[in-house]
Amino acid sequence: MPLHTIVLVKQVPDTSNISGDVMRPDGTVNRARLPAIFNPEDQAALELALRLKDQYGGLVTALTMGPPNAVNMLRECLYMGADRVILVSDRRFAAADTLATSYALHKAIQHIGDYDLIFGGRQAIDGDTAQVGPQTAEKLGITQFTYTQEVLNLDLKQRTIRAKRAIKNGYEILESPLPVLLTVIKDAARPRPFDVRKLCTYKRAQSKFEIQSYVDESHDLITLDQVLEKARADGLYIETWNIEDIDADVSMCGLAGSPTKVHKVENVILSGSEFKQVPASTEGLNEMIGELMQDHIFG
Amino acid sequence: MSNFFTENQDIQFQFKRIDLEEIIRVREHDYTEAAEFPFAPLDYEDAKDNFSRILEVVGDIAGNFVAERAREVDELGSTFADGEVTYAKGLEEDMQRLNQAGLMGFLLERKYGGLNLPISLYIFAVEMVSRGDASLMNLFGLQDISETIEKFASAEIKDEYLPKFSSGAVSGAMVLTEPDAGSDLQAVKTRAYQDDEGNWYLNGVKRFITNGNADVCLVLARSEEGTRDGRGLSLFVCYGDDTVQIRRIEHKLGIKGSPTCEMQFHDTPAQLIGVRKRGLISYVMALMNGARLGVAAQALGIAQAAYVEARRYAQEREQFGKPILNFPAVAEMLIKMKVDLETSRTLIYSTGRAVDMLRISELEMERLKAAGESITDIRAEFKHWKALADFLTPLSKYSISEKANRICYDAIQIHGGTGYMQEFNVERHYRDVRITNIYEGTSQLQVIAAIGGVIKGVADEQFDANELKEYRHEARQLANKLKQIRRLFTKSKTFVLEKEDKAYQELHSAELVDMYGFLYIGYLLLEEATEDSRKMLIAKKYIMDSLATALHHTESITRGFDTLFADVEQILTRE
Numbered sequence: 001m002p003l004h005t006i007v008l009v010k011q012v013p014d015t016s017n018i019s020g021d022v023m024r025p026d027g028t029v030n031r032a033r034l035p036a037i038f039n040p041e042d043q044a045a046l047e048l049a050l051r052l053k054d055q056y057g058g059l060v061t062a063l064t065m066g067p068p069n070a071v072n073m074l075r076e077c078l079y080m081g082a083d084r085v086i087l088v089s090d091r092r093f094a095a096a097d098t099l100a101t102s103y104a105l106h107k108a109i110q111h112i113g114d115y116d117l118i119f120g121g122r123q124a125i126d127g128d129t130a131q132v133g134p135q136t137a138e139k140l141g142i143t144q145f146t147y148t149q150e151v152l153n154l155d156l157k158q159r160t161i162r163a164k165r166a167i168k169n170g171y172e173i174l175e176s177p178l179p180v181l182l183t184v185i186k187d188a189a190r191p192r193p194f195d196v197r198k199l200c201t202y203k204r205a206q207s208k209f210e211i212q213s214y215v216d217e218s219h220d221l222i223t224l225d226q227v228l229e230k231a232r233a234d235g236l237y238i239e240t241w242n243i244e245d246i247d248a249d250v251s252m253c254g255l256a257g258s259p260t261k262v263h264k265v266e267n268v269i270l271s272g273s274e275f276k277q278v279p280a281s282t283e284g285l286n287e288m289i290g291e292l293m294q295d296h297i298f299g
Numbered sequence: 300m301s302n303f304f305t306e307n308q309d310i311q312f313q314f315k316r317i318d319l320e321e322i323i324r325v326r327e328h329d330y331t332e333a334a335e336f337p338f339a340p341l342d343y344e345d346a347k348d349n350f351s352r353i354l355e356v357v358g359d360i361a362g363n364f365v366a367e368r369a370r371e372v373d374e375l376g377s378t379f380a381d382g383e384v385t386y387a388k389g390l391e392e393d394m395q396r397l398n399q400a401g402l403m404g405f406l407l408e409r410k411y412g413g414l415n416l417p418i419s420l421y422i423f424a425v426e427m428v429s430r431g432d433a434s435l436m437n438l439f440g441l442q443d444i445s446e447t448i449e450k451f452a453s454a455e456i457k458d459e460y461l462p463k464f465s466s467g468a469v470s471g472a473m474v475l476t477e478p479d480a481g482s483d484l485q486a487v488k489t490r491a492y493q494d495d496e497g498n499w500y501l502n503g504v505k506r507f508i509t510n511g512n513a514d515v516c517l518v519l520a521r522s523e524e525g526t527r528d529g530r531g532l533s534l535f536v537c538y539g540d541d542t543v544q545i546r547r548i549e550h551k552l553g554i555k556g557s558p559t560c561e562m563q564f565h566d567t568p569a570q571l572i573g574v575r576k577r578g579l580i581s582y583v584m585a586l587m588n589g590a591r592l593g594v595a596a597q598a599l600g601i602a603q604a605a606y607v608e609a610r611r612y613a614q615e616r617e618q619f620g621k622p623i624l625n626f627p628a629v630a631e632m633l634i635k636m637k638v639d640l641e642t643s644r645t646l647i648y649s650t651g652r653a654v655d656m657l658r659i660s661e662l663e664m665e666r667l668k669a670a671g672e673s674i675t676d677i678r679a680e681f682k683h684w685k686a687l688a689d690f691l692t693p694l695s696k697y698s699i700s701e702k703a704n705r706i707c708y709d710a711i712q713i714h715g716g717t718g719y720m721q722e723f724n725v726e727r728h729y730r731d732v733r734i735t736n737i738y739e740g741t742s743q744l745q746v747i748a749a750i751g752g753v754i755k756g757v758a759d760e761q762f763d764a765n766e767l768k769e770y771r772h773e774a775r776q777l778a779n780k781l782k783q784i785r786r787l788f789t790k791s792k793t794f795v796l797e798k799e800d801k802a803y804q805e806l807h808s809a810e811l812v813d814m815y816g817f818l819y820i821g822y823l824l825l826e827e828a829t830e831d832s833r834k835m836l837i838a839k840k841y842i843m844d845s846l847a848t849a850l851h852h853t854e855s856i857t858r859g860f861d862t863l864f865a866d867v868e869q870i871l872t873r874e
Contacts, residue, residue: 193364193400194356196414200338200349235337 003058008120041121100257102135208240304358365431376555404465412465429600434556443589444471511560553730598703690752697745
């Protein structure tokens with residue numbers, strides 16, 4: 001079996017370029033005003049996956065859950081060298097928190113079938129939660145390496161992977177049998193440029209939504225199925241899955257499946273203050289936990 | 300940093316107006332390749348969309364990757380030890396990146412793994428790459444080598460070498476010059492001989508070879524024993540294997556990333572390109588024409604980099620309580636730089652188009668011949684484009700590389716003392732640009748190559764038509780100035796011709812080429828000005844300055860001190 005790597009990717013608003021009119025008076029971001037980009041750490045994740053493919057062969061599948069226009073990012077995955085891209089998109093996924101997102105992603109991954117590795121960015125620049133990767137791994141019941149900065153070795157005979165994981169002031173080296181889900185930091189790899197031949201080929205690749213609107217606007221008598229079939233035959237169809245396709249439970253998806261509720265948004269200005277040393281003993285730890293609970297950081 | 304394609308408005312202007320419809324239709328065989336190659340365009344609109352996307356990738360790599368490494372590449376340079384050349388690290392990374400993007404078979408046909416793009420687009424790419432790092436152009440810009448193989452070699456040789464060039468698996472070197480054969484390539488001594496089975500081998504020493512350590516060498520050698528001139532030379536292709544020894548690399552003023560090698564061939568197995576004796580007179584001339592256009596684009600890229608630095612510095616640097624940009628002398632320097640850059644683009648894209656038109660008329664002629672159809676019409680077209688390309692290519696190389704030198708010179712001037720220091724990029728640009736009016740034929744040789752077309756009047760009909768055109772408002776005044784330049788040119792040319800003195804013509808060729816070039820570029824600028832009102836300012840500055848220069852040239856030709864009659868020794872005798 002050739003190596004199969006799945007990469008979790010997300011299209012995000014470009015929060016690095018926030019100008020005045022993007023912020024709403026209530027402090028939330030007007031996403032429609034921001035250009036959509038390929039989440040930088042997901043690009044690094046795709047690059048790592050492609051390097052493994054360069055070295056060991058195999059296939060790379062890029063998977064995203066997002067709105068229909070996330071297809072633009074999936075095309076970029078094809079330009080970089082992904083073999084297959086999948087758009088999981090359905091109105092009923094809207095307003096998903098990390099729990100509902102990881103639920104949908106794990107269902108989609110199960111629908112894809114066999115895999116050896118899953119890569120994803122450490123976090124997306126719009127949410128900064130770093131939870132979706134770990135939660136997906138948990139739901140799939142597989143090992144996870146977070147904060148991956150380098151893949152050191154992949155042993156396809158023994159079916160193990162060894163990687164370097166960034167920790168504060170250093171790194172640790174982890175090894176695990178496959179399959180493993182790895183979340184990747186931005187410094188792990190600089191994404192490769194688009195391959196111009198793939199660019200000129202896959203600029204024509206389309207999702208079901210795009211094909212549907214093409215059919216709707218066409219003056220010719222064509223059906224969605226005809227065009228889909230043609231796109232599939234030409235290798236230019238971007239697989240588009242809805243809730244039923246991945247066999248997901250509607251109540252676990254989108255807003256319904258999201259226990260996270262935003263209570264209030266506040267501007268917080270962080271300022272450095274005193275730090276406190278806690279003795280490395282049971283009493284010390286208990287004291288620290290007590291304080292954190294008192295400050296409502298825990299509990 | 301920035302994308303050198305999408306964020307350069309002048310390049311965008313030129314790209315949007317470039318008309319390649321006929322060129323692409325022929326090169327794409329009426330868009331029939333899409334069935335076999337999914338990345339081939341379906342029609343012209345689709346092709347242009349591809350071009351824009353491809354150049355955006357080049358602009359991204361040049362602006363956001365290559366430019367970041369250029370300073371270090373210059374500092375480290377490529378090095379030589381134990382017979383091996385090592386590229387500067389950044390340069391290796393640059394090449395890897397260009398390869399990853401699949402940009403190495405730029406000009407080659409798709410059946411050889413190439414992108415099948417015309418020269419016109421290659422010029423955009425070379426300018427951007429050179430703006431990022433001038434020395435990288437000497438690796439990326441050596442694609443004329445594979446193009447020469449594609450044009451002239453046998454099917455077997457093409458099948459063997461071209462896919463390797465397209466995939467970036469091999470790099471190439473153009474191995475022409477020798478210690479005693481620089482500008483005068485007819486003096487090449489490297490020997491090519493055959494064994495009893497007819498296999499060719501090479502022996503001899505070559506010098507000043509850009510990227511001589513390449514995997515594949517295109518070598519000019521003497522195949523006809525006993526001959527002494529260009530007619531005894533043939534062109535060969537060989538691998539840079541163990542029989543090819545790199546003896547040293549040069550320590551240069553600029554483009555330090557690009558290794559310039561002295562190399563020796565020891566009975567190196569080689570294959571003949573095309574037919575014997577045509578090496579210099581046909582193939583190398585074609586190869587050099589392509590390379591000359593590449594160098595003009597390289598000069599343009601370096602000059603653009605220097606201009607951007609100078610423009611920014613003039614805005615930021617304050618003296619006497621205001622930005623130095625506000626001083627007329629500084630502003631004038633920048634305006635001249637900008638006008639030179641934009642008018643150089645006008646010239647180079649017009650040249651690229653002529654070269655592309657020449658190429659497709661060649662292809663059409665071959666096709667019609669093979670089909671047994673009449674080639675009368677196409678032959679006339681071929682002749683027209685050939686004459687124009689043969690004039691415009693050396694004109695571009697000469698005028699753009701000279702202007703680029705001036706731009707880099709002024710960029711340092713604007714920086715003042717700081718520009719002289721290595722901490723500032725203009726210092727590097729100034730060193731890098733210096734070779735562009737020397738290699739692939741000095742400016743003096745370009746003038747000699749261009750003067751024939753000037754005397755014959757290759758663009759006369761075009762100028763006649765332009766003079767009859769109705770221009771309006773400011774353009775009309777400028778058109779009148781161009782008429783005035785033409786009268787000055789005609790007066791000077793007549794004066795030179797009536798002298799019937801070859802030496803005198805050679806002495807004043809540069810001035811005649813200049814003036815003819817003013818006319819050619821001037822009329823193109825008037826066209827541009829009808830599409831974009833800002834361009835009227837560029838046209839105005841260019842044409843008015845050109846008129847002043849034409850007056851000067853004419854005075855110099857018709858009434859200047861004729862140094863041919865002067866006692867040269869007497870002038871040069873004192874140290």
